Amino acid sequence: MAAYVLSVDQSTQGTKALLFDGEGRLITRADLPHRQIINDRGWVSHDPEEIYQNLLNAAAMAAEKAGISPNDIACIGLSNQRETSVAWDRETGRPVCDAIVWQCARAADVCAAVEKAGMGDTVREHTGIPVSPYFPASKLAWILQNVPEARTLADAGRLCMGTVDAYLVWKLTGQYRTDYSNASRTQLFNIHTLQWDADICRAFGIDPAALPQVTDSDAVFGETDLGGLLDHAIPICGVLGDSHAALFGQGCLERGMTKATYGTGSSIMMNIGSQPAASENGLVTSLAWKYNGQVSYVMEGNLNYTGAVITWLKDSLGLIASAGETEALARSANPADTTCLVPAFTGLGAPYWASEARALISGMTRLTGKAELVRAALDCIACQIYDVVAAMEKDTGIRVPVLRVDGGPTRNGYLMQFQSDMLNAAVSRPDAEELSGIGAAYMAGISAGLYTQRVFEVLRYRDFTPAMDAAKRARRLDDWTHAVRLACE
Numbered sequence: 001m002a003a004y005v006l007s008v009d010q011s012t013q014g015t016k017a018l019l020f021d022g023e024g025r026l027i028t029r030a031d032l033p034h035r036q037i038i039n040d041r042g043w044v045s046h047d048p049e050e051i052y053q054n055l056l057n058a059a060a061m062a063a064e065k066a067g068i069s070p071n072d073i074a075c076i077g078l079s080n081q082r083e084t085s086v087a088w089d090r091e092t093g094r095p096v097c098d099a100i101v102w103q104c105a106r107a108a109d110v111c112a113a114v115e116k117a118g119m120g121d122t123v124r125e126h127t128g129i130p131v132s133p134y135f136p137a138s139k140l141a142w143i144l145q146n147v148p149e150a151r152t153l154a155d156a157g158r159l160c161m162g163t164v165d166a167y168l169v170w171k172l173t174g175q176y177r178t179d180y181s182n183a184s185r186t187q188l189f190n191i192h193t194l195q196w197d198a199d200i201c202r203a204f205g206i207d208p209a210a211l212p213q214v215t216d217s218d219a220v221f222g223e224t225d226l227g228g229l230l231d232h233a234i235p236i237c238g239v240l241g242d243s244h245a246a247l248f249g250q251g252c253l254e255r256g257m258t259k260a261t262y263g264t265g266s267s268i269m270m271n272i273g274s275q276p277a278a279s280e281n282g283l284v285t286s287l288a289w290k291y292n293g294q295v296s297y298v299m300e301g302n303l304n305y306t307g308a309v310i311t312w313l314k315d316s317l318g319l320i321a322s323a324g325e326t327e328a329l330a331r332s333a334n335p336a337d338t339t340c341l342v343p344a345f346t347g348l349g350a351p352y353w354a355s356e357a358r359a360l361i362s363g364m365t366r367l368t369g370k371a372e373l374v375r376a377a378l379d380c381i382a383c384q385i386y387d388v389v390a391a392m393e394k395d396t397g398i399r400v401p402v403l404r405v406d407g408g409p410t411r412n413g414y415l416m417q418f419q420s421d422m423l424n425a426a427v428s429r430p431d432a433e434e435l436s437g438i439g440a441a442y443m444a445g446i447s448a449g450l451y452t453q454r455v456f457e458v459l460r461y462r463d464f465t466p467a468m469d470a471a472k473r474a475r476r477l478d479d480w481t482h483a484v485r486l487a488c489e
Contacts, residue, residue, distance in 0.1 A: 003074040003450055006062070007441035008055055009434065010080045010164055011242060012101065012264075015051060017058035018437040019066050019073070024445065024455035026432060030061035037098055043106045045098035048086050051164065052171050056227040063229075070229045077238035077444030078165055079245035079436040082185045085139035086167040087150050090158045093171060096149045099164065100139040107138035110145070110204070114138070119203045126190045126197050128276060128285030136163060137187035141204040159210045162186075165239050166212040173222025173236060178212040180295060181244040184287035189214070191276050191287055194295065215239075217289035218447040238444030242436040243267040244288055246406055247298065249439030250430070251456035256398040260385050261435070262407035266306040268388040270299045272396055281391035282351030291443070299395060301350030301388035305343035306381045307409045312345075313377055319370050323409070330375035330414045338363035340483035341376040343384075351391040354488045362483045381409065382419040383480040389423060402426045404461075406435035413464075421468035422477065430459040 004027075009016040014033035021027050032054040037045040063070040083102035088095045100106065111131045114120065123131050133139070140161045143150045153159035160170065163186065166178040183189040183196075188206065190197040196208040215221055217240055223233035240248060243261060247269050250259045255273035260266055269288075276285050276297045288296040305312075310326060313319045320326060342348075344357035361376065389400055403425060410416060410429050420427040432438060438459075445451035468476075 004068060004072050005075055005077060005441045005445045005448075005450060006059060006073045007077045007079070007437040007444070008059070009242065009437035009440065010051060010055065010078065010168065011436070012081045012084070012103075015054040015058050016434070016437060017055070017062040018434060018441065019062050019068070020441045020445065022450060024442060024451055024458045026434065026438070028062055028066040029434065029437075030058045030065055032058045041106070044101040044104040046084065046101055048088070048095045048099050048164070048167055052168060055168060056229065059226050060229050070226070071231055073230065073234060074450060075234055075444045075448040076224070076236045077440030077442075078168065078236060079240050079242045079440040080163065080165040080168070080182070082163065082182065082241040082243065083134060083136055084164050085136040085143070085161070086164060087140065087143045087147070087159060087161045088167060089153055090160050090176075096153065097143060097147045100142070102134060104139070105133040107133040107142040110138040110141045114203050117203060119200070123187060123200055123203070126192065126200060127187050128184070128191050128278070129187055130284070131187070135185065135187035137200070137204045137206070140206055144205055154207060154210060157209070160212070161206065161210045162212045165241070169221050169236060169239065172224035172226070175222035176212045177215045177221050179215055179217040179239040180287045180290040181217060181241040182239070183214045185241060191285065191297070216291070216293070218291050218443055220447075235448065236444070237447040238440050240289060240440055240443060243269055243300070244298070245437070245439030245443070246435040247271065247288060247439065248443055249435040250404040250406065251459075252404060256396075256400070257404070258389065258392065258400045259404040259406065262306055262381070262405060262409040264306070264308045266303040266381070266385060268301045268303075268385055268392070270392050270396065270398070270400070272297050272299050277396060279391070279395045281394050282353050283388070283391055283395060284350075299392055301391065303384050303388070304346055304349050306384065307407070309341070309343045309377045309380060310409065312343075313374060319374060326374050326378055327412045327414045329371045330378050333371040333375040334367060337365065337368055337372040337375075338479055339368050339372050339376040340479050341373070341380045342483050342487040343380055344487045348484070348487070350388055352387070352484065352488065357487045360483065360487050362486055363479060378412065378415045379418060379476075382415060382422050383477070385419065386422040386477070400425055402428050404428045404430070406430060406433065408433065416464045417467065420464040420466050421473055424466050424473065427464040428461045429464070430461050432459055
């Protein structure tokens with residue numbers, strides 16, 4: 001009987017079900033979007049029950065599309081949008097409110113109170129990340145403070161609180177578990193002791209008993225029949241936050257291996273090995289995973305506007321009709337033009353952390369036109385990623401000779417070549433795009449004994465190598481650094 005791996009990639013915009021064969025090759029996928037619930041205060045939410053139903057429906061659709069029996073699926077891997085936070089009733093499984101999405105900053109006042117109480121340094125030292133409404137700790141505290149049912153359930157010992165993976169695992173299997181990668185992004189998990197941090201939980205008013213058991217990323221999280229789709233239960237045996245899953249899918253299993261995911265924003269992540277290291281240059285430290293009995297740590301920088309810059313060109317400026325036009329336009333731009341775009345539409349994140357920075361365009365001349373502006377938009381993606389990689393190299397002392405990349409914008413050959421030129425390093429792009437789903441599938445398949453580590457050889461890469469002379473590269477980086485300085489003034 002054929003054995004397939006089902007990978008569920010539950011992202012911010014929707015849920016993908018991907019089926020992989022016994023060799024680790026992707027054979028089909030099915031996608032279902034969910035609503036983006038945004039109120040007049042700008043709060044961003046998702047309906048957890050809608051996401052769960054989409055998971056079940058997408059799995060059925062993928063099996064039908066592939067022309068296989070769902071009963072031929074041997075195991076499941078799960079990757080998920082990180083930091084989005086859910087609270088639900090342990091007895092009924094009903095969420096007490098919509099999930100608070102990672103983008104939502106409604107818990108800023110919670111963070112301010114934690115800082116005022118003098119816990120900021122402790123949080124950073126114990127969790128590897130600064131106090132911010134981006135992370136679940138303050139989001140879950142906000143739910144406790146503002147949703148009466150949550151407090152009632154907490155007092156009765158019936159409240160579950162966690163990230164999307166924990167909610168989906170609970171709904172599918174009845175087991176209340178999360179993995180090390182997701183736990184490390186909650187801002188409640190001590191990355192040194194590898195336990196929920198009692199002092200930090202107390203600072204946010206959260207009972208550690210309401211949090212899930214932290215399970216190895218390649219362990220069996222429980223078994224499920226996918227809501228009756230299967231006539232027998234199969235294991236969920238690989239769970240990772242989506243960026244960590246992409247790192248795993250890229251085969252970045254050794255210290256110093258680094259990847260960048262290009263999406264709406266970007267995650268640049270370096271495997272720093274079995275010991276944590278604090279950043280002195282604006283990055284955060286988290287757990288990559290616990291795999292094969294061993295924890296690995298990562299250093300990470302997140303950017304808010306990378307692919308979203310191209311969307312801005314299209315939807316707000318009307319300069320392009322589709323992202324596919326940008327490569328030819330960039331190649332046609334005047335080589336002597338010095339236009340720089342700094343996409344600080346909502347401030348600047350890593351490694352600058354300049355929340356008051358404002359977007360700007362600098363260096364234009366009378367000859368600057370559409371092609372030059374489009375090229376500047378692509379260039380700013382590569383320059384932001386250069387700055388994060390440079391910070392990683394300073395923090396770790398590890399030179400990055402190859403950056404592995406994934407995500408839709410990596411199909412742009414101009415961008416990939418310019419990225420290589422700015423880094424003065426190779427950029428390696430796989431022939432597949434679904435790296436988060438691939439990583440979850442490979443983690444689960446290896447855990448279930450269907451794959452070996454040779455499964456990573458299924459991916460084929462195209463390498464871009466530096467072609468820009470050193471003087472020109474230095475000028476381009478100087479122009480960029482000057483533009484960022486202007487944006488921060």
